[in-house]
Amino acid sequence: MAPTTPQEPGLSAVPSYEEEQSKARFDALIDQDSRVEPRDWMPEPYRKTLTRQVSQHAHSEIIGMQPEANWITRAPSLKRKSILMAKVQDEAGHGLYLYSAAETLGTSRDELNEQLLTGRAKYSSIFNYPARSWADMGAIGWLVDGAAIANQVPLCRASYGPYGRAMVRICKEESFHQRQGFEILLSLSRGTEVQKKMAQDAINRFYEPSLMMFGPPDDQSPNSQQSMAWNIKRFSNDELRQRFVGMIAEQVKVLGMTLPDPELHYDEEKKQWIHKDLNWDEFMAVIKGNGPVNSQRLERRREAHREGAWVREAASAYAAKQAQSEVA
Amino acid sequence: MSQSNNWPLWEVFVRSSRGLSHVHAGSLHAPDEQMAVRNARDLYTRRNEGVSLWVVKSSDIISSDPDEKDSFFESPQGKDYRHATYYKASEGVKHL
Secondary structure (H helix, E strand, O other), X not given: OOOOOOOOOOOOOOOOHHHHHHHHHHHHHHHOOOOEOOOOOOOHHHHHHHHHHHHHHHHHHHHOHHHHHOOOOOOOOHHHHHHHHHHHHXXXXXXXXXXXXXXXXXXXXXXXXXXXXXXXXXXXXXHHOOOOOHHHHXXXXXXXXXXXXXXXXXXXXXXXHHHHHHHHHHHHHHHHHHHHHHHHHHHXXXXXXXXXXXXXXXXXXXXXXXXXXXXXXXXXXXXXXXXXXXXXXXXXXXXXXXXXXXXXXXXXXXHOOXXXXXXXXXXXXXXXXXXXXXXXXXXXXXXXXXXXOHHHHXXXXXXXXXXXXXXXXXXXXXXXXXXXXXXX | OXXXXXXXXXXXXXXXXXXXXXEEEEEEEOOOHHHHXXXXXXXXXXXXXXXXXXXXXXXXXXXXXXXXXXXXXXXXXXXXXXXXXXXXXXXXXOOO
């Protein structure tokens, strides 16, 4: 990535000849389905939308470390512990790729971090549900990471270069997450009655929240249209949700489990999956901070940041000292 | 709440295997070059993606001006004869 020099906001209200030219170049890039790169001129709303989306995505990865990190000590075997640790490391990595991409849009890392810590920034509502049992590690991997992948694969072609490149890297790594989750559930599904029940219970709790990860229905998602026009989003929320529910409806059979949705069926005439109505009031409440564990997640993040302060200070002090001795 | 670090931004280049060039992988923040290399290892080679790493301060990279791109890269335009595919008369001649 080239060093970034974000454009100054327009100084005058009337677009100059240069601005008109820049806008035409931007429009042409979008029309040709090409990529916009950090130092290109871009309209302020495009920059703003992307900064919001990419940083929320980064925050989600960072907060998303928590449900699984909580289970590392209680994972049933050394192998499962190692796998969880690798997964949590991946989430941290994904957060960092995305913060880097967000920074190329002109907002500093410290500012982005501050937005998360002060609760001004949003992150995916799914992480505000608690992970109550070991089977939840399975359901989260299979359903939550599965939904994330369905969402993220088309983002690899997002019109903003750094975002697309980060997503390519993330998608490659994410498929292990989904498989390991599915395998946890598969092991439980072949276990005792209690284990089967635990697996089914986890699926029951994560089914609806995972479908809501795709965002509100198309007719209630005002920003989608613009994001699609800018080639950031490639498919609508409902299209992606359709695709996902169709996949898990088949996969759940392999587990010998059921999805908690008596209305779920494929409508041959409409050529689409029909699922039950989702509880969007709950979704909005969770987004607004009233989910089961919103405050716990945020407090844990602040605590981790506070506890890491001395490490950051020591590293900075050491770097400053080294730099000084080089001069001397 | 969080003190500002302002750690410099580093660009990371990874050589995926011997015989290949280092390719840009992404960027990261680190207080000094040593930490930058270590963080780059943790961040960009978790799955054996590399056998060698370069990190360079982003601010040390000199790049072409994106606004100048048309004129700056204009010279090769219309010079198809720099490509082998320009030469059609010899088509069908073996090993050429």
